[in-house]
Amino acid sequence: MQIQFAKRMSNIKASEIRELLKVTEKEDVISFAGGLPAPELFPIEEINEINQIVLREFGAKALQYTTTEGYKPLREWIANRMNIQLGTSFDEDNILITHGSQQALDLSGKVFLDEGDVVLCESPTYLAAISAFKAYGCNFIEIPTDQDGMIMSALENVLEKTNNIKLIYVVPTFQNPTGKTWSMERRKQLAELSSKYNIIVIEDNPYGELRFEGKPLPSINSFDTKGYTLCTGSFSKIFCPGFRIGWIAGDKSIIQKYVLVKQGTDLQCNTIAQMIIAEYLKQYDIDKHIERIVEVYKRRKDIAIECIELYFPENIKFTNPEGGLFTWVELPENISAREILDKCLERKIAFVPGDSFFPNRKMENTLRINYSNMPEDKIRIGLKTIGEVINQYVKS
Amino acid sequence: MQIQFAKRMSNIKASEIRELLKVTEKEDVISFAGGLPAPELFPIEEINEINQIVLREFGAKALQYTTTEGYKPLREWIANRMNIQLGTSFDEDNILITHGSQQALDLSGKVFLDEGDVVLCESPTYLAAISAFKAYGCNFIEIPTDQDGMIMSALENVLEKTNNIKLIYVVPTFQNPTGKTWSMERRKQLAELSSKYNIIVIEDNPYGELRFEGKPLPSINSFDTKGYTLCTGSFSKIFCPGFRIGWIAGDKSIIQKYVLVKQGTDLQCNTIAQMIIAEYLKQYDIDKHIERIVEVYKRRKDIAIECIELYFPENIKFTNPEGGLFTWVELPENISAREILDKCLERKIAFVPGDSFFPNRKMENTLRINYSNMPEDKIRIGLKTIGEVINQYVKS
Incomplete structure (x- = not known):
C-alpha cells in the first residue's frame, strides 16, 4: 500500500x-x-430509574434524531447554572451540547484555526487540548504562570509581538495538569487583553464544580464585555463520563458557527443521554x-x-x-x-x-x-x- | 467584535x-x-429492559470512560456481521466505533484531506458527506453514474488526469439521494481502480441492511486485495439514530490512524449506548x-x-x-x-x-x-x- x-x-x-x-x-x-x-x-440507581421515566414519557422521541444544538431543557439548565455559579449572562441559545468538553476543543480548532495559526496556552497545559488543536496545524506559544495563573505581562508581550494568534486557551480553575486556580484579578485582566487584541479565549472548565475550599470565582467570560470568551463545561466529572455530554457556551453568533460545524461533524449528541441528564437535574439535587x-x-x-x-x-x-x-x-x-x-x-x-x-x-x-x-x-x-x-x- | x-x-x-x-x-x-x-x-421496550440488565451487570463500568476503539463485543459483532453479509474479512481490530457514520466521514476527512486535495464522488452524492469533507478544504469532482453505479470509464479518465486525488467517496447500496445500487461488476472494477491508482475508497453503507428485493451484494472492500477500501456502517437505521453509534471498518494500520484522530476529537463514544446495543444483539434477533x-x-x-x-x-x-x-x-x-x-x-x-x-x-x-x-x-x-x-x- x-x-x-x-x-x-x-x-x-x-x-x-x-x-x-x-x-x-x-x-x-x-x-x-x-x-x-x-x-x-x-x-447508577438514579440513572436506571430516570431512563425508564424518559422512555415512558418521551418514547421514540428519546431515540430519534434531534437538533444539532442539543436538548433545549438541558441547554436551559446549563445557561442558568453558569449564570448563577460563574456570573455569565447566557440563555439556551448561547449553549451547544458537545461530546464532552473534548469535542468543544476540537470544534474550537475547526472553527478558528488555519494552518500556521498560533494558540497561546498556559505552560504546562491540558495534553488533549494540544492534540485537539494540533490537528488543525497550529503552533503553540507557552505563557509562563505563577500561583495566580498566567503572567499577564508575559502574555501581553507575546500578544504585541506575534502574528496569527487565533486563540488563548486556558483552564483557569483547578487546572489540568497543575491543579492551579487563577485569581479574580487575572481573570479580569485576561478578559481585557482579549478585547484589546481581538483574540478569542477558550476557557476550559471541566472541573470548576469540584471545589474543596475557598470561594468560587467568576468565569473569565463574566468580565468579557465584547463576547470574545467561550467557555466549555462537562457532565463527565459531576455525573458520569460514559455519556459523553459536555458543552460550549458563548456569544450567539459564534455558537451558531459551532452548530454549523457540528452538523457536518456528527450531526448531534446522543438524544436520550441528554434527556436523562435533564430529567435527573429536575428530579434530584445535583448540589x-x-x-x-x-x-x-x-x-x-x-x-x-x-x-x-x-x-x-x-x-x-x-x-x-x-x-x-x-x-x-x-x-x-x-x-x-x-x-x-x-x-x-x-x-x-x-x-x-x-x-x-x-x-x-x-x-x-x-x-x-x-x-x-x-x-x-x-x-x-x-x-x-x-x-x-x-x-x-x-x-x- | x-x-x-x-x-x-x-x-x-x-x-x-x-x-x-x-x-x-x-x-x-x-x-x-x-x-x-x-x-x-x-x-423501545427492549432498550428499556436491556438498559436495566446492563446497569445491573456492568454497573459503573457502563458509565465510565472506556477505550477510544469502542466496546469490544460490539466491534466483534460488527466484524462478524460484515464478513457474513458483505464478504469482508474483518476482526474487531478492523473496527472503530464512531458517532454515527457521519463521524466516520468527518474522521476520514481529518485523516486524509489537506487543503486543495480532490475527492471524487457520485453525481449526485450524500449532502452531509459534502459538508464533512469540505471542512478540510477539499475540492470535488463529480463522476457521472448510470443505473449500475459510477461509470468506470469516466472515473478512470479523471484518475489519469487529476493530481491530488485523495478519496473516492461512494454510497454503492441504496444510495442517498438516488436510491441506486451498484452492480457486482462495478464494485469489482472500483476495487481494481483504487488499487491501480493507490486511492482510498470510502464506501458509505448506512442503508445496506434495508433490502426490499433482489440479492445482497458484496462490499467493494470484499474485492479489495490491498486494503484501500474503508467501509462505514451504522445502527441508526436498524436500531435507533438517537444513540449515535456507527463505525468505520478497514485495514488495521489505517484504522489505527482513525483511532488516534478520534482520541483528540472526542475521546470515545457513549459507553452504555455501545453496551446496550451489544447486549440487544445477544438477546434479540436483529434479523x-x-x-x-x-x-x-x-x-x-x-x-x-x-x-x-x-x-x-x-x-x-x-x-x-x-x-x-x-x-x-x-x-x-x-x-x-x-x-x-x-x-x-x-x-x-x-x-x-x-x-x-x-x-x-x-x-x-x-x-x-x-x-x-x-x-x-x-x-x-x-x-x-x-x-x-x-x-x-x-x-x-
Missing part, C-alpha cells in the same frame, strides 16, 4: 494517557495516571450529589498531599489544589519522570510524566498525580512507592 | 436538511425531507427486527412509487429503489424544485430540492423523496399534493 495521509497526521500521536489507561486497566495496578472520576460515586463527590475527593487529595510530604524528597515542589482532580510535582531538574515511571510500572504503579503537558519546552522532571480514582489505602501505598523510587534517584 | 474565523468557515453552510427538519418538526407538515427512520419501529422494518419501508416505498406514477407528470424520471430510504425524481429541465418546494411548504408538505446533493453542477430540476418516516395515508396525500404543484409548473 502507498497511502498518503493528510499532513496533519505527522503531528498526531497516541495520547500517552489513553495508552497508559490500557495498561492500567489490564493489570492490578495502582493508577494515578488517568483523569477518571471515582466510579463508586456515579448515580447534594456534588457535595458527596467533593467530600470524597478532598479526603483523597489531603491524603495524597500528606503522602507527598511524608514520602517524597524535601527538595521538590508540588501544588495543593483547591479543587479538581490533579496535583503537580516538580522534581529536581536532573531527574527524569519517565525513568521514575518505568521503575514504578515495574511495581504496578502508574502516573503521567509531565513533559507531555508542554507543547514545546519539555520539563522532564515533572509529573501529574490524579487522586480521584483510587481508594485511600491505595493512594497511600502508591505514593509511598513513587516516593521510594524518586528517593533512589535523588540520592544516587 | 472583529473575529477571524478559520478559512474553512466560508465553505461551511447550514445543512438544508437540518434546517428543514426544524420547520417540519414545529408544524403539522407531511415531510419527505429528512432521512428519518420510522420511530414506531424503534425497540427479525430488520425484517419488520423492511416490510414497512417496502410498503411505503411501493405506495410512494405508485403515487409518483399516478400524480406526477409523465415526462419525469424517478428511481425505484431496491432498498433504503429514498427515491430521486428528475423533473423537466426548466423546472426548479426550489420553487416547487416553496409552493409545497405553503401547503405543509416538505422534501429536499436535489441541487444540494451536487457539490459543483446544480441540477435544479431534481428532488429527493424520503418515504420511511411517514405513514401510508400521509404519503398518499403528500405526494398527490407535490404532484399537483409540479403539474402546475409543467403546464404553465
Whole structure:
C-alpha cells in the first residue's frame, strides 16, 4: 500500500494517557495516571430509574434524531447554572451540547484555526487540548504562570509581538495538569487583553464544580464585555463520563458557527443521554450529589498531599489544589519522570510524566498525580512507592 | 467584535436538511425531507429492559470512560456481521466505533484531506458527506453514474488526469439521494481502480441492511486485495439514530490512524449506548427486527412509487429503489424544485430540492423523496399534493 495521509497526521500521536489507561486497566495496578472520576460515586440507581421515566414519557422521541444544538431543557439548565455559579449572562441559545468538553476543543480548532495559526496556552497545559488543536496545524506559544495563573505581562508581550494568534486557551480553575486556580484579578485582566487584541479565549472548565475550599470565582467570560470568551463545561466529572455530554457556551453568533460545524461533524449528541441528564437535574439535587463527590475527593487529595510530604524528597515542589482532580510535582531538574515511571510500572504503579503537558519546552522532571480514582489505602501505598523510587534517584 | 474565523468557515453552510427538519418538526407538515427512520419501529421496550440488565451487570463500568476503539463485543459483532453479509474479512481490530457514520466521514476527512486535495464522488452524492469533507478544504469532482453505479470509464479518465486525488467517496447500496445500487461488476472494477491508482475508497453503507428485493451484494472492500477500501456502517437505521453509534471498518494500520484522530476529537463514544446495543444483539434477533422494518419501508416505498406514477407528470424520471430510504425524481429541465418546494411548504408538505446533493453542477430540476418516516395515508396525500404543484409548473 502507498497511502498518503493528510499532513496533519505527522503531528498526531497516541495520547500517552489513553495508552497508559490500557495498561492500567489490564493489570492490578495502582493508577494515578488517568483523569477518571471515582466510579463508586456515579448515580447508577438514579440513572436506571430516570431512563425508564424518559422512555415512558418521551418514547421514540428519546431515540430519534434531534437538533444539532442539543436538548433545549438541558441547554436551559446549563445557561442558568453558569449564570448563577460563574456570573455569565447566557440563555439556551448561547449553549451547544458537545461530546464532552473534548469535542468543544476540537470544534474550537475547526472553527478558528488555519494552518500556521498560533494558540497561546498556559505552560504546562491540558495534553488533549494540544492534540485537539494540533490537528488543525497550529503552533503553540507557552505563557509562563505563577500561583495566580498566567503572567499577564508575559502574555501581553507575546500578544504585541506575534502574528496569527487565533486563540488563548486556558483552564483557569483547578487546572489540568497543575491543579492551579487563577485569581479574580487575572481573570479580569485576561478578559481585557482579549478585547484589546481581538483574540478569542477558550476557557476550559471541566472541573470548576469540584471545589474543596475557598470561594468560587467568576468565569473569565463574566468580565468579557465584547463576547470574545467561550467557555466549555462537562457532565463527565459531576455525573458520569460514559455519556459523553459536555458543552460550549458563548456569544450567539459564534455558537451558531459551532452548530454549523457540528452538523457536518456528527450531526448531534446522543438524544436520550441528554434527556436523562435533564430529567435527573429536575428530579434530584445535583448540589447534594456534588457535595458527596467533593467530600470524597478532598479526603483523597489531603491524603495524597500528606503522602507527598511524608514520602517524597524535601527538595521538590508540588501544588495543593483547591479543587479538581490533579496535583503537580516538580522534581529536581536532573531527574527524569519517565525513568521514575518505568521503575514504578515495574511495581504496578502508574502516573503521567509531565513533559507531555508542554507543547514545546519539555520539563522532564515533572509529573501529574490524579487522586480521584483510587481508594485511600491505595493512594497511600502508591505514593509511598513513587516516593521510594524518586528517593533512589535523588540520592544516587 | 472583529473575529477571524478559520478559512474553512466560508465553505461551511447550514445543512438544508437540518434546517428543514426544524420547520417540519414545529408544524403539522407531511415531510419527505429528512432521512428519518420510522420511530414506531424503534425497540423501545427492549432498550428499556436491556438498559436495566446492563446497569445491573456492568454497573459503573457502563458509565465510565472506556477505550477510544469502542466496546469490544460490539466491534466483534460488527466484524462478524460484515464478513457474513458483505464478504469482508474483518476482526474487531478492523473496527472503530464512531458517532454515527457521519463521524466516520468527518474522521476520514481529518485523516486524509489537506487543503486543495480532490475527492471524487457520485453525481449526485450524500449532502452531509459534502459538508464533512469540505471542512478540510477539499475540492470535488463529480463522476457521472448510470443505473449500475459510477461509470468506470469516466472515473478512470479523471484518475489519469487529476493530481491530488485523495478519496473516492461512494454510497454503492441504496444510495442517498438516488436510491441506486451498484452492480457486482462495478464494485469489482472500483476495487481494481483504487488499487491501480493507490486511492482510498470510502464506501458509505448506512442503508445496506434495508433490502426490499433482489440479492445482497458484496462490499467493494470484499474485492479489495490491498486494503484501500474503508467501509462505514451504522445502527441508526436498524436500531435507533438517537444513540449515535456507527463505525468505520478497514485495514488495521489505517484504522489505527482513525483511532488516534478520534482520541483528540472526542475521546470515545457513549459507553452504555455501545453496551446496550451489544447486549440487544445477544438477546434479540436483529434479523427479525430488520425484517419488520423492511416490510414497512417496502410498503411505503411501493405506495410512494405508485403515487409518483399516478400524480406526477409523465415526462419525469424517478428511481425505484431496491432498498433504503429514498427515491430521486428528475423533473423537466426548466423546472426548479426550489420553487416547487416553496409552493409545497405553503401547503405543509416538505422534501429536499436535489441541487444540494451536487457539490459543483446544480441540477435544479431534481428532488429527493424520503418515504420511511411517514405513514401510508400521509404519503398518499403528500405526494398527490407535490404532484399537483409540479403539474402546475409543467403546464404553465
